[in-house]
Amino acid sequence: MLWYFGRRLLLFVPTLLIISLVAFGLSRLAPGDPIQCGTQDLLEHGLGANSYESARTRYREEARRKGLDKPPFYLAIRPAAYPDTLYRILERYQRQTLRKLIDQYGNWPQIQAYAQRLEDWERQLYQLPRERSRDAQIRLERDLRLLKLSYRQERVESYFVKMQALIEADSLLREDLGPAWQALREAYTQILDEATPERLLQPALHWYGTDNQYHFWLFNFLRGDFGYSCRNGQAVADRLGGALWWTLIMSLPAILLSYLIAVPIGIRAATRRDSWFDRISTLILFLLYSLPSFWVATLLIVFVTTAEYGAWLDLFPTSGVGELPDEAPFWARLGERAHHLILPVFCMTYASLSFISRQMRTGVLYVLGQDFIRTAHAKGLPPRRVVWRHVFRNALFPLITLVALILPGVISGSVIVELIFNIPGMGRETISAIQARDWPVVYTILMLSAILTLLGNLLADLLYTLADPRVSYD
């Protein structure tokens, strides 16, 4: 038995590893520059060379602080045309442009030389004294920004022609930037002339070792260090801790209420099968089961939280969790909170209520058909005792299966209900983290909910053996 659960725990490891890889892979694929998450545009700089250099230093610092200057993974299988140091180019869009160049021409040395010339020329451009020819200079800067992102030959050349004209038109610019400009154009011609596309067909394996982003994140996670939210630099654990508190306050009463209501209804409906109670409760529960909770929540907000449809319907606050100053009496604060939470808790309760109740009814009906129940009746046990001692215990299985779903539900919360009622719980936090591409927070939520789902399943299997000693996993 212990051996069985030990093995189950061991099987968690590959599952969780795959989920961590999926989460990490998603974060790598997502658009946007993760280094710039939560900061203003770090590469935006003012006039003069100092400003240009300091912007780049700041960018590098930020990358180091977030651990994004490391190689992404342990290894990479790529065409041999790729260098194994591409990750050192930190700017995501610059890296993508270079990738596209490699994918076309396959000659990294020439491409690297071109990128170097481009950077040199950019530095020279920003080092020029501003007062000389502002208009042409600003246009050159704008075109350069676009040139740095271009990789198709016709696009690159169209910018070359444009910029060449600007430089030619101004004798001072021609003098200062001319030589480096020629070098840049030559570097690009060299890429085209010395293309080695056959290197793209040759696979190569780069091994980066354990000093990589994935390893760094995974081992910190295992140590319980979830990193820092990139939106405001707050520790993810603190951030989620606060949210978890609100989700627990909402989901615990909801779970408790739904079990307290659903179990008796399910049992009564099953033991009096085809009575009017059974018919009506089954119908109502079936309808409740199909009611989308975001619709019900919207209806409640629209109709009973304002005086729009009559003053007597202004029953509940519209959203939020109710903030009274700390010096307000405890009971007043509690009342205010409860007043705010009634509607969201209701929305969460009815959804699980119908599901639990239907499961319960089916389970009890199945047990009632068994021989040992007939025996229990036949030997003269009072019906109440038969139901609660003999039937209930055997009908627990569906309820236990549901327990497995509750644990992860606590983590991800009820996303939509929290969002509609504006409750700062896990669900709202999840949505906002995903939309802001705050990956440290998203990773943590994905991993924690996966761990809790797996633990919930395990717990359910354990509870099965408690509910029915005949269940054995040996």
Added chain:
Amino acid sequence: MRLFFGRKKQTQLAESLGAASAPNAQQFWAMVWRRFRSNRPALWSLRLLVVLLGIAFFADFLANEKPLYCKIEGKRYFPVLADYGQALGWTNPDPQFLNVDWKDLEYERVWWAPVAYSASTIDVYNAPFKGPFDRQVVAEDRFWHWLGTDDLGRDVAAGMLAGTRMAMLVGVVAMSVACFFGIILGLLAGYYGDSRLRWTRVRLLANGVALVAAWFYGFAARSYALAESEWPPGELGKSILLGLVLLVVANVGASQLERFPLLARKRALPVDLLVMRAIEVLESVPGLLFLLAILAVIEKPGILDVMVIIGFLSWTSVARFVRAELLRIRTLPYIEAAQVMGFSEWRIIWRHALPNALGPILVVVAFGVAGAILAEASLSFLGLGLSIDQVSWGSMINKAREDFSAWWLALLPGLAIFATVTIFNLIGDGLAQAMDAKLNQ
């Protein structure tokens, strides 16, 4: 035998045996249909579903800003039909109707659609949020917004019809994707289990190498062509074709090398274990969370992306059911008989095992469609997946939160979602009851 029974007796025996031992497929479906028909709510749901499908199919003819038929200066036009022609590339748009407000034209004769607005038509005179009973500015009574308008002045009735099409499309696309993956993986896992798919070492190796090579040459080395081509499906097709060719070459090569005894030793491929792990991974992350995380990767997720991802996340339930059915079916005598007769594995799986597993798949699909419609409605409620000019039931409910006086927006689209989900749940329940094995006895 003929000595003991007469010829007549023999044919009689064969007939009675046939009738007793082969409750054939037709009889099974006839029985399911008979039972399903006796379940009134399920039957009515099926009828309503046909109506919904009809609305989805003919949505352009039920709500359109253009007339179905009109006669201008003696010439007859069919503007709605003409749109189909243009979409198919058969006809060119009529220049005199470009940038024209159809309601301002002078007609000799005109037939409007029942709702004379498209879902994306913006009626600036009736914006924002004009209810069905509010004062509306319309030229004729027939242009009245019977179900009100939204914040931009778009007709809610037209939106409801377009939403019906969207919901049905979500159900069909998502469940097609789910069934494609779910049936194939469920079949393999259930039929072969962990020990019955035995390949020779060289074949395993060759297929592994071919898969890596297919990824490398089809995708890694061709990433520029795939990302930048004028027509990406063509390049994707080439990549897939290349991969298939590599796999075929690998298998042909492997069958040649299998002559050497050392390479020909067989190893079992734990298909069931792999599929079950994949299901566990997908099911261990809450669905909506996973959906949102995947959508975050796409730069501008469209409605088709949403449908496909919903389908991809819901193949697990189909696979579970197919696997369970196959575990039961593969021990039945007729499968053993087919194996003994030397039919190929593919033939046994597709012709003999799968048709018997179709019943439970139908039940899962019915519930799956309900789930997919709910998921899509939640996403469009959150404002994900739809472009500006698209309307779905979920996005309409979201509008109601902007203005609490717009009760028609809060009530009607939600009612439609509720009704549709209920219909599919009832059909699923009805099917499950009709096929319940316990009632067969």
